[in-house]
Amino acid sequence: MESPCPSRPAFNFAEGEVLLIDKPLRWTSFDVVRKIRNAMKPLKVKVGHAGTLDPLATGLLVVCTGKFTKRIDEFQSQKKEYTGTITLGATTPSYDLERAIDQRFDLSGITYEQINGTAASFVGEIEQIPPAHSAIKMDGERVYEKARRGEAVEVKPRNVHIYEFEITAIQLPDVDFRVVCSKGTYIRSLAHDFGKAMNNGAHLSRLRRTRSGDFNVAHAWQMTDLVNHIKGFTLAVSDEDIQKS
Template sequence: MMEISRPTFNFAEGEVLLIDKPLRWTSFDVIRKIRSAMKPLNVKVGHAGTLDPLATGLLIVCTGKFTKRIDEFQAQEKEYTGTITLGATTPSYDLERDIDQRFDISGITDEQIRKMATAFVGKIEQVPPAHSAVKMDGERVYEKARRGETVEVKPRTVHIHAFEILNIDLPNVEFRVVCSKGTYIRSLAHDFGKALDNGAHLSCLRRTKSGNFHVGQAWQVADLVKYIKDFTFAASDEDIQKS
């Protein structure tokens, strides 16, 4: 029988798996796939830091004993790149919901955009979107919002370490943001539009870093699932040969 080289993973003792979350997948979609692949191993799996379905990029997944470190990883500084679209707002502050208002952007200059970005650097008060995973009365506020209920989310203090404008091609503004845990980039886009006496929404978002982890180190979901299944098969085959 051909010998199968066994991966160096020890899922039960604990692993940090870096995933490049696909567009339109929820963070739990990723976890469900990995849990299914790991089912024969009977280990815990959890993620550190939710990504919205319309965001892509780095999702940190912990297994086994490392699930106890999820809060530690979740608290780390994050880096994102993306696109803010000026001249229109949506109820969700991104493209999950349809545009509800449009604005004239003809008077906005590149200089104003770049100057306004610097005004958001530092500690700021931010209200999470009504369509977010923040809990209110034991329920996710997006569930209330989708039922048409009025949602008043309390503001929170977050820290924007860097807000860099990478390219301007109105109505689109490409950016890079480095921020603290709990920052909603959708809210940042919405507030950025308001600060320009206009409107804006987030049209593209990618998490590129979390702490010392970079999306360039991340697995594609399908590749990781195959690797886990190969690991499980190799481990089972080894047990059979020993019996």
């Protein structure tokens, strides 16, 4: 994947492009797709993303256009790498900062050795329950929509694989980490379960996706730069070129 730069060859959106986006904080993954789709609207090509990022997460979002949308499942199935912060001593219903703290726990007695040992215990295949505030569909509706209405939501557990779980810094109550995991892993659930494994409570307070398969956020576009680049490209395309796309 080439690094984005002004000298990059012209896009071929219809044949297929893989666009690496550094998703901004508080944007949904669909916000990103919609913005890109609107920027290339004259070309009328398909646009889709390969793996949702929560609004409170930043980092790598893989977006496919044209014929490359057929490869979305392939890209989604690859390993993911995340960095972030788990905050001990408090839980939230959403397992992150989307909802307010609902319970607090005493942090006295927690040691660095316990934190590192707990992280190591999650490496391998584990069973986790996705958060009730997630985009999983149940009865044709996203479960987070049910949860926000106060309806009871029972999400089935799933098996995922944690390849690496490294603690990179500890400044209680915050624990910084790096995780490499399989498709379908909820880092929010991992943070919640991490707190439970320590006989405490925890929630995810920061998350950034840094890698998906061979794609790295270091090669990703900032949204403003990409949208301006796409708009410049589409304006330069002649009517004849649009018909060929």
